[in-house]
Amino acid sequence: xxxxxxxxxxxxxxxxxxxxxxxxxxxxxxxxxxxxxxxxxxxxxxxxxxxxxxxxxxxxxxxxxxxxxxxxxxxxxxxxxxxxxxxxxxxxxxxxxxxxxxxxxxxxxxxxxxxxxxxxxxxxxxxxxxxxxxxxxxxxxxxxxxxxxxxxxxxxxxxxxxxxxxxxxxxxxxxxxxxxxxxxxxxxxxxxxxxxxxxxxxxxxxxxxxxxxxxxxxxxxxxxxxxxxxxxxxxxxxxxxxxxxxxxxxxxxxxxxxxxxxxxxxxxxxxxxxxxxxxxxxxxxxxxxxxxxxxxxxxxxxxxxxxxxxxxxxxxxxxxxxxxxxxxxxxxxxxxxxxxxxxxxxxxxxxxxxxxxxxxxxxxxxxxxxxxxxxxxxxxxxxxxxxxxxxxxxxxxx
Amino acid sequence: xxxxxxxxxxxxxxxxxxxxxxxxxxxxxxxxxxxxxxxxxxxxxxxxxxxxxxxxxxxxxxxxxxxxxxxxxxxxxxxxxxxxxxxxxxxxxxxxxxxxxxxxxxxxxxxxxxxxxxxxxxxxxxxxxxxxxxxxxxxxxxxxxxxxxxxxxxxxxxxxxxxxxxxxxxxxxxxxxxxxxxxxxxxxxxxxxxxxxxxxxxxxxxxxxxxxxxxxxxxxxxxxxxxxxxxx
Numbered sequence: 001x002x003x004x005x006x007x008x009x010x011x012x013x014x015x016x017x018x019x020x021x022x023x024x025x026x027x028x029x030x031x032x033x034x035x036x037x038x039x040x041x042x043x044x045x046x047x048x049x050x051x052x053x054x055x056x057x058x059x060x061x062x063x064x065x066x067x068x069x070x071x072x073x074x075x076x077x078x079x080x081x082x083x084x085x086x087x088x089x090x091x092x093x094x095x096x097x098x099x100x101x102x103x104x105x106x107x108x109x110x111x112x113x114x115x116x117x118x119x120x121x122x123x124x125x126x127x128x129x130x131x132x133x134x135x136x137x138x139x140x141x142x143x144x145x146x147x148x149x150x151x152x153x154x155x156x157x158x159x160x161x162x163x164x165x166x167x168x169x170x171x172x173x174x175x176x177x178x179x180x181x182x183x184x185x186x187x188x189x190x191x192x193x194x195x196x197x198x199x200x201x202x203x204x205x206x207x208x209x210x211x212x213x214x215x216x217x218x219x220x221x222x223x224x225x226x227x228x229x230x231x232x233x234x235x236x237x238x239x240x241x242x243x244x245x246x247x248x249x250x251x252x253x254x255x256x257x258x259x260x261x262x263x264x265x266x267x268x269x270x271x272x273x274x275x276x277x278x279x280x281x282x283x284x285x286x287x288x289x290x291x292x293x294x295x296x297x298x299x300x301x302x303x304x305x306x307x308x309x310x311x312x313x314x315x316x317x318x319x320x321x322x323x324x325x326x327x328x329x330x331x332x333x334x335x336x337x338x339x340x341x342x343x344x345x346x347x348x349x350x351x352x353x354x355x356x357x358x359x360x361x362x363x364x365x366x367x368x369x370x371x372x373x374x375x376x377x378x379x380x381x382x383x384x385x386x387x388x389x390x391x392x393x394x395x396x397x398x
Numbered sequence: 399x400x401x402x403x404x405x406x407x408x409x410x411x412x413x414x415x416x417x418x419x420x421x422x423x424x425x426x427x428x429x430x431x432x433x434x435x436x437x438x439x440x441x442x443x444x445x446x447x448x449x450x451x452x453x454x455x456x457x458x459x460x461x462x463x464x465x466x467x468x469x470x471x472x473x474x475x476x477x478x479x480x481x482x483x484x485x486x487x488x489x490x491x492x493x494x495x496x497x498x499x500x501x502x503x504x505x506x507x508x509x510x511x512x513x514x515x516x517x518x519x520x521x522x523x524x525x526x527x528x529x530x531x532x533x534x535x536x537x538x539x540x541x542x543x544x545x546x547x548x549x550x551x552x553x554x555x556x557x558x559x560x561x562x563x564x565x566x567x568x569x570x571x572x573x574x575x576x577x578x579x580x581x582x583x584x585x586x587x588x589x590x591x592x593x594x595x596x597x598x599x600x601x602x603x604x605x606x607x608x609x610x611x612x613x614x615x616x617x618x619x620x621x622x623x624x625x626x627x628x629x630x
Contacts, residue, residue, distance in 0.1 A: 003508065003511035003512065006500075006504070007497070007499070007500070010499035010500060011499055014499045297495065298497050298498075298499075300495075301491075301495045301496075301497060302497070302508075302512075303480065304454070304456055304483065304489050305483065305484060305489060305508065305509050305512065305555070306480050306481065306483045306484020306485070306509060306512045306513065306559075307480065307484075307512050308476075308477050308480045308481075309476065309477075309480075311512065390456075390457075391456045392451050392456045392457050395491065395495065
């Protein structure tokens with residue numbers, strides 16, 4: 001081993017206090033970045049996951065400014081012939097008004113979103129059916145509804161089997177009053193747009209809105225989500241007609257409005273993490289300066305017996321590399337342990353939305369490398385100060 | 399022509415400037431032949447350690463020249479001085495100054511590692527350590543051995559790179575009388591055995607008995623320069 005590396009390693013490893021303090025500073029900085037990643041990236045991924053599972057699928061097909069008039073049966077069959085497509089399901093989004101009780105007061109014509117789903121196809125393309133609380137079931141027969149937990153509360157807690165009256169407006173603006181039977185109540189973690197909605201059979205909704213055979217959107221679930229652009233392009237290439245005016249979007253495009261805000265938030269949080277990392281670099285500078293002070297006599301001796309200034313520099317750079325490597329290793333263990341804990345305990349955000357926790361090894365490696373490089377950079381100034389010591393002065397002071 | 403390993407010519411060392419100028423050394427000149435055992439003696443503050451720092455190239459003279467092995471060291475830059483110190487000079491300090499984080503063996507081989515001539519250095523170090531009776535201590539750390547032992551390690555470290563001159567600054571100053579006597583005898587025997595030039599700064603001239611040359615310094619000047627023939 002190079003003697004400068006050997007001395008650097010010995011200097012720091014035989015000063016356990018300094019080594020532990022400096023390595024912990026680096027490790028904690030990595031942990032902060034990891035915790036941020038688990039929570040905020042996990043939250044972002046959870047929102048993406050729920051947007052895919054509940055609202056848009058991996059590819060979301062609509063018709064520009066209007067309903068799709070082509071047969072949903074034909075479109076779904078066409079899509080399901082693509083190898084990457086696992087399932088596709090038609091939907092209609094609408095609204096209805098209810099007489100709700102909010103805060104003890106009856107509020108008339110309280111508007112709620114209504115989602116019309118195909119009882120069979122929707123189970124394949126979406127996991128929305130899984131949000132129905134135990135004791136209920138997903139929409140099955142034509143006049144059945146599943147109400148969201150918030151709507152259920154606002155309606156005064158009707159139970160499964162009760163009926164509710166919803167007032168719709170058809171496509172011509174005519175009020176349509178419909179009594180429907182509650183077959184289930186959803187309890188969506190994080191209330192991703194479903195707990196304040198009502199889910200009903202798409203055919204019933206078509207009939208109410210006077211839009212026979214029409215569909216508002218088709219959500220497509222893929223077996224390989226990385227092929228979303230391919231599927232989108234295939235679909236648009238297959239249905240290029242101006243009359244159809246189809247619009248196909250990947251999840252990044254369809255949920256852009258929701259996700260863009262989060263992306264900025266995550267960037268900001270990451271910035272905070274990196275500031276934490278800068279703080280750890282200052283801790284390394286301080287500890288390395290203390291090391292230089294405590295090793296002044298040794299530096300003087302080394303210089304006296306022939307070590308050049310650059311040799312002294314390298315001793316402290318190697319020392320920084322040891323701190324960086326141990327800190328990065330420790331930080332990785334702490335970060336991965338936290339990630340494993342978050343994954344195993346199905347960590348939720350504010351007790352509701354389950355985070356989508358992943359082992360992002362690329363991010364972990366990047367953070368480690370950055371922490372290691374910062375520890376080395378933080379050692380440059382103390383190392384430079386060490387090289388400025390004159391042998392006679394150093395031996396006298398030390 | 400005499401084989402001089404060291405020539406000190408008209409060396410001044412001045413600290414401060416103008417009114418605050420203080421001469422630590424004033425117009426010092428002497429020379430040392432290869433293989434000589436020389437003492438620099440003087441009372442505290444006489445300038446003997448400053449002189450040793452000049453000879454050891456740890457500090458530069460304000461004026462004058464220090465020529466070692468025929469090379470005018472005033473011409474050398476910082477890196478060249480380091481290389482020169484490593485190859486031509488061996489140092490023994492008052493407080494042994496071993497690196498406490500290295501073992502005895504690692505301390506001894508350090509000058510050779512710096513030099514980049516590590517081949518056989520461990521074997522040579524072991525032989526030297528055996529010569530000074532420390533073959534059983536070589537894997538201990540610098541702070542795990544006694545002061546006398548540490549000084550003997552420092553002597554082997556000074557010799558490992560086969561320097562032209564070994565410089566010792568009060569090598570017995572921090573030792574008890576028994577260790578001091580052992581160290582003196584060791585230095586003198588190595589001088590005879592290896593034909594190694596030793597320049598030793600001491601305030602206790604009598605501790606060293608017969609030597610080849612004694613330079614007495616007072617107030618930064620040479621008070622007396624005695625050769626072997628004049629020494630009792």
